[in-house]
Amino acid sequence: MVFVNAEVSPRPRRNSAAQLLEAVSQILTERNSTEVSLSDVAAASNLNAALVKYHFRNKEGLLLALVRRDAETALAQLNSLVEMPLAPEQKIRIHVSGIINTYARHPYLNRLLHELLESKDEAVVRELNAFFVKPLATAQAALLRQGVEAGAFREVAPMHFYLAITGACDQFFYSAKSLKYAFGVPEIADGMREAYAEFVADMAIKALRKG
Amino acid sequence: MVFVNAEVSPRPRRNSAAQLLEAVSQILTERNSTEVSLSDVAAASNLNAALVKYHFRNKEGLLLALVRRDAETALAQLNSLVEMPLAPEQKIRIHVSGIINTYARHPYLNRLLHELLESKDEAVVRELNAFFVKPLATAQAALLRQGVEAGAFREVAPMHFYLAITGACDQFFYSAKSLKYAFGVPEIADGMREAYAEFVADMAIKALRKG
Numbered sequence: 001m002v003f004v005n006a007e008v009s010p011r012p013r014r015n016s017a018a019q020l021l022e023a024v025s026q027i028l029t030e031r032n033s034t035e036v037s038l039s040d041v042a043a044a045s046n047l048n049a050a051l052v053k054y055h056f057r058n059k060e061g062l063l064l065a066l067v068r069r070d071a072e073t074a075l076a077q078l079n080s081l082v083e084m085p086l087a088p089e090q091k092i093r094i095h096v097s098g099i100i101n102t103y104a105r106h107p108y109l110n111r112l113l114h115e116l117l118e119s120k121d122e123a124v125v126r127e128l129n130a131f132f133v134k135p136l137a138t139a140q141a142a143l144l145r146q147g148v149e150a151g152a153f154r155e156v157a158p159m160h161f162y163l164a165i166t167g168a169c170d171q172f173f174y175s176a177k178s179l180k181y182a183f184g185v186p187e188i189a190d191g192m193r194e195a196y197a198e199f200v201a202d203m204a205i206k207a208l209r210k211g
Numbered sequence: 212m213v214f215v216n217a218e219v220s221p222r223p224r225r226n227s228a229a230q231l232l233e234a235v236s237q238i239l240t241e242r243n244s245t246e247v248s249l250s251d252v253a254a255a256s257n258l259n260a261a262l263v264k265y266h267f268r269n270k271e272g273l274l275l276a277l278v279r280r281d282a283e284t285a286l287a288q289l290n291s292l293v294e295m296p297l298a299p300e301q302k303i304r305i306h307v308s309g310i311i312n313t314y315a316r317h318p319y320l321n322r323l324l325h326e327l328l329e330s331k332d333e334a335v336v337r338e339l340n341a342f343f344v345k346p347l348a349t350a351q352a353a354l355l356r357q358g359v360e361a362g363a364f365r366e367v368a369p370m371h372f373y374l375a376i377t378g379a380c381d382q383f384f385y386s387a388k389s390l391k392y393a394f395g396v397p398e399i400a401d402g403m404r405e406a407y408a409e410f411v412a413d414m415a416i417k418a419l420r421k422g
Contacts, residue, residue: 129392160410167382168375181340183370199371206417
């Protein structure tokens with residue numbers, strides 16, 4: 001929880017926004033769902049549902065802010081990775097694990113991203129792309145360029161790489177029911193996620209290697 | 212349109228099911244959406260909305276039957292591909308193009324698959340996996356095995372390959388808004404789809420090659 005402003009004031013304390021986000025995050029994690037009502041969030045956070053409107057306008061605004069909160073941590077790590085003195089292949093491997101670990105840490109995040117990218121409110125779609133997809137794509141493009149400059153990677157279209165790798169990572173989380181019914185895997189066991197991350201990282205690196 | 216049974220009978224003609232499926236397919240294609248009402252379908256097909264209930268129980272049943280119709284053609288082609296006397300790498304290339312062309316031919320199909328795989332009706336999820344995901348995964352596994360037996364491919368887990376490749380293909384269709392807002396690509400131009408299919412096919416082949 002982030003205590004942005006602890007002083008007592010007649011306006012809602014600014015940390016009530018962080019409390020609401022933490023409450024909705026916990027509810028969605030427990031339910032393994034993206035369905036939640038404003039009164040659920042109010043009850044779990046001991047705050048008034050009117051505060052949601054004050055901070056986030058409506059439920060979609062609250063969910064968008066939750067994605068922003070979770071994405072900020074992941075994007076900060078990715079931007080540090082770009083600056084690290086590591087071999088280009090090693091950075092791609094860490095990046096792929098980072099995507100998969102971010103989805104694993106916030107079980108609702110993958111579904112929520114998809115739902116908000118489908119929002120009927122075009123402003124929501126634009127905002128989500130601006131604070132999440134574009135910075136992610138920009139950092140990825142930097143990783144690709146570093147590899148090309150080091151003589152390790154061939155030139156590929158960053159958009160192709162983005163679509164293929166995020167699509168491959170997404171599918172693991174999106175397809176739990178298919179793993180169950182089509183592959184006979186009733187639930188994600190220890191090590192399955194790591195094994196898949198390794199497969200995708202290997203695939204990404206081979207797609208980038210010269211020759 | 213499939214005329215299964217052209218004889219006049221007091222029961223609804225069996226081809227009315229095919230007519231309803233064709234009507235809903237046309238409506239969803241025109242709207243570039245998966246939203247449709249039973250009365251829209253009835254009006255477009257000049258058939259009674261009660262026929263939808265007779266053939267498909269409800270709207271979700273109608274949409275599931277549409278996916279089944281579209282998937283059958285794609286799966287028949289894939290099963291022929293398994294039997295063709297081509298090099299394993301060539302078959303993978305054709306398979307990836309096949310997935311992407313199937314989604315392109317039926318613009319609603321990718322979204323509809325995702326929505327139905329998320330259905331609250333577990334029977335729908337189970338059925339969709341049984342008639343679509345499992346046969347697709349089985350045919351893919353055969354392509355992988357052929358490559359291993361020919362000495363061209365290393366052993367990979369078919370589930371990993373399935374998730375990574377279908378995920379990569381899906382993302383192109385799922386991400387139209389991100390292409391617009393994050394990559395500055397306002398719409399899918401000629402050749403973009405083919406270029407992406409080639410990228411994914413190359414990636415798949417490199418992931419499978421020995422060494």
